[in-house]
Amino acid sequence: MKLIYEKSVPGRRGVQLPDCSVPPHKARIPSSLRREKSAVLPEVSELDVVRHYTNLSRKNFSIDTNFYPLGSCTMKYNPKVCESVAKNEGFSRLHPLLPQLRNGGILTQGALKVLYNSERFFAEITGMAEMTLQPMAGAHGELTGVMLIAAYHKSKGNNKKRILIPDSAHGTNPASATIAGYSVTTIPSNKDGVMDFEAFKKELTDDVAGVMLTAPNTLGLFNSHVTEICKLVHEIDGLVYYDGANLNALVGRVRPGDLGFDVVHLNLHKTFATPHGGGGPGAGAVGVIDKLRKFLPVSRIEKRDDGTYALNYNAEDSIGYISAFYGNFGIILRAYAYLLMIGADGLREVSDHAVLSANYIRVKLKEFYDLPYDRICMHECVFSASRQMKNGIHALDIAKGLIDLGFHPPTIYFPLIVKEAMMIEPTETESKAELDAFIEAMKKIAQEASDNPEELHNAPISTPVGRLDEVAAVREMNLSAN
Amino acid sequence: MNIPDNLYYSKDHEWLLIEADNGTVGITAHAAEQLGDITFVELPEIGAKIGQGDELAVVESIKAASDIFAPAGGTVKEINTELDNAPEKINSDPYGEGWICKISAVDEAELNELMTAEQYAAFLEEKD
Numbered sequence: 202m203k204l205i206y207e208k209s210v211p212g213r214r215g216v217q218l219p220d221c222s223v224p225p226h227k228a229r230i231p232s233s234l235r236r237e238k239s240a241v242l243p244e245v246s247e248l249d250v251v252r253h254y255t256n257l258s259r260k261n262f263s264i265d266t267n268f269y270p271l272g273s274c275t276m277k278y279n280p281k282v283c284e285s286v287a288k289n290e291g292f293s294r295l296h297p298l299l300p301q302l303r304n305g306g307i308l309t310q311g312a313l314k315v316l317y318n319s320e321r322f323f324a325e326i327t328g329m330a331e332m333t334l335q336p337m338a339g340a341h342g343e344l345t346g347v348m349l350i351a352a353y354h355k356s357k358g359n360n361k362k363r364i365l366i367p368d369s370a371h372g373t374n375p376a377s378a379t380i381a382g383y384s385v386t387t388i389p390s391n392k393d394g395v396m397d398f399e400a401f402k403k404e405l406t407d408d409v410a411g412v413m414l415t416a417p418n419t420l421g422l423f424n425s426h427v428t429e430i431c432k433l434v435h436e437i438d439g440l441v442y443y444d445g446a447n448l449n450a451l452v453g454r455v456r457p458g459d460l461g462f463d464v465v466h467l468n469l470h471k472t473f474a475t476p477h478g479g480g481g482p483g484a485g486a487v488g489v490i491d492k493l494r495k496f497l498p499v500s501r502i503e504k505r506d507d508g509t510y511a512l513n514y515n516a517e518d519s520i521g522y523i524s525a526f527y528g529n530f531g532i533i534l535r536a537y538a539y540l541l542m543i544g545a546d547g548l549r550e551v552s553d554h555a556v557l558s559a560n561y562i563r564v565k566l567k568e569f570y571d572l573p574y575d576r577i578c579m580h581e582c583v584f585s586a587s588r589q590m591k592n593g594i595h596a597l598d599i600a601k602g603l604i605d606l607g608f609h610p611p612t613i614y615f616p617l618i619v620k621e622a623m624m625i626e627p628t629e630t631e632s633k634a635e636l637d638a639f640i641e642a643m644k645k646i647a648q649e650a651s652d653n654p655e656e657l658h659n660a661p662i663s664t665p666v667g668r669l670d671e672v673a674a675v676r677e678m679n680l681s682a683n
Numbered sequence: 684m685n686i687p688d689n690l691y692y693s694k695d696h697e698w699l700l701i702e703a704d705n706g707t708v709g710i711t712a713h714a715a716e717q718l719g720d721i722t723f724v725e726l727p728e729i730g731a732k733i734g735q736g737d738e739l740a741v742v743e744s745i746k747a748a749s750d751i752f753a754p755a756g757g758t759v760k761e762i763n764t765e766l767d768n769a770p771e772k773i774n775s776d777p778y779g780e781g782w783i784c785k786i787s788a789v790d791e792a793e794l795n796e797l798m799t800a801e802q803y804a805a806f807l808e809e810k811d
Binding site: 617672675 | 717720722723745746747770771
């Protein structure tokens with residue numbers, strides 16, 4: 202397919218602009234800031250543009266067209282009804298400044314009620330006392346969470362310097378802790394694939410501000426020491442942070458607050474079925490236990506005695522503003538609609554089916570691929586391509602082979618602690634028939650890896666472009682149009 | 684697997700060549716193979732004082748970014764700036780042109796923490 206620049210014909214236009222009625226202000230713009238040559242833009246008609254992008258979109262691979270088993274990044278299907286709710290003009294055309302204007306609050310009661318009720322729902326789901334919906338993404342929620350931990354220690358005069366994080370964590374955990382001013386100590390995993398309890402206890406000294414845990418972890422495994430870990434951290438007045446990236450495995454069944462966690466972040470764009478992955482935007486709601494409530498960012502949404510809702514900016518101990526306005530409202534609204542639609546029983550079924558689907562794939566494929574941690578998993582399972590490597594086939598080749606068979610590749614080479622990792626998360630939204638088709642495709646690739654490995658090195662062959670040169674793309678990046 | 688006899692090895696897959704009390708640091712052929720095609724190396728600063736096990740450099744491949752830890756403490760006195768334009772030298776010649784930096788005043792006692800070629804080969808086997 203040609204690039205739109207290659208379709209350019211000199212002089213061709215999509216729109217005819219009227220002559221500019223404003224005199225050019227060349228004299229006032231310093232010559233150093235003025236363009237010497239005209240910008241290089243494609244010269245095409247409206248129909249050229251429509252056809253170009255329609256054809257491009259037909260080559261797109263998405264959850265709307267195919268199964269998307271990305272591990273560690275819950276890519277489930279988002280019900281379209283949530284989209285239609287978010288398109289309601291009463292919400293989509295609201296100006297975010299309106300509730301702050303005089304008498305504006307009364308015109309935004311519906312939106313404020315959505316935010317207020319969403320906070321109550323998420324607090325109930327996580328077992329937290331209070332929530333903020335403001336963080337704009339998962340990593341933003343993480344940073345907010347660690348800032349809340351720091352605010353707590355500062356208010357108590359605690360001299361804390363370190364955060365403990367297991368080696369299987371998402372890279373955003375150490376990044377968030379570092380940006381918030383802590384140094385990070387990495388705790389190794391044990392042979393069962395969870396944080397080594399003895400190594401953890403050795404590192405848990407008085408200077409530890411907190412521990413960041415993902416439960417289940419990125420191997421899809423649940424740490425059975427979790428309540429004991431929380432208890433030990435509390436004994437040194439530390440706080441335990443729950444990374445909600447994998448809540449899809451527990452939602453409706455287990456509440457982080459009941460396990461002893463103090464701060465929880467949620468990826469609404471994962472567990473609560475709002476769009477993400479290149480589209481987004483995300484939403485990283487953060488919940489806290491009662492003693493951290495006063496540190497939450499402003500503004501807070503309050504329900505007054507007369508039943509109306511209002512924004513409160515008076516919070517002396519708050520960590521302050523972390524984003525403009527109230528978070529990604531349209532995304533929160535979709536998550537709220539999703540919760541109202543499926544209810545508490547539906548949420549329990551989400552985690553039941555997510556876990557069942559992952560274990561089904563784990564058991565069906567373990568004969569064909571190495572399974573470094575062979576035990577019951579939660580919502581995702583991690584295979585290794587080390588068996589196939591003996592024939593020169595890497596996880597990357599298997600991933601590319603899946604594309605030719607109509608499936609999006611799983612996450613590969615993460616978590617880092619598994620060699621040639623292939624991390625598969627089917628989610629609860631795929632049928633058994635779809636899972637079976639995926640399993641057959643994986644078996645077929647395993648067969649090809651032993652019979653005909655050269656063929657797999659050439660995959661994918663069914664896509665508009667074949668195997669991309671990822672190394673050259675990084676080493677010789679060229680983003681210019683010509 | 685290529686594991687030269689004249690080097691010391693760390694559990695994090697760095698190698699150390701000792702000449703008098705000066706050391707040259709790089710990553711092993713095993714590490715380079717695991718990382719895949721290396722696309723970027725963040726080198727330490729000349730003059731930086733580092734302790735054994737401290738973060739020394741960062742190596743990025745198309746798969747991941749990995750910290751490189753100092754196999755022994757000392758002062759960074761030379762860095763391989765060739766890697767700025769040709770990071771692939773770590774893949775093609777990990778023990779030669781793919782060296783990362785040189786450190787001076789290495790404490791001999793710290794070498795006891797490291798492995799010989801034979802021990803490193805056994806360590807890799809056990810890991811598999």
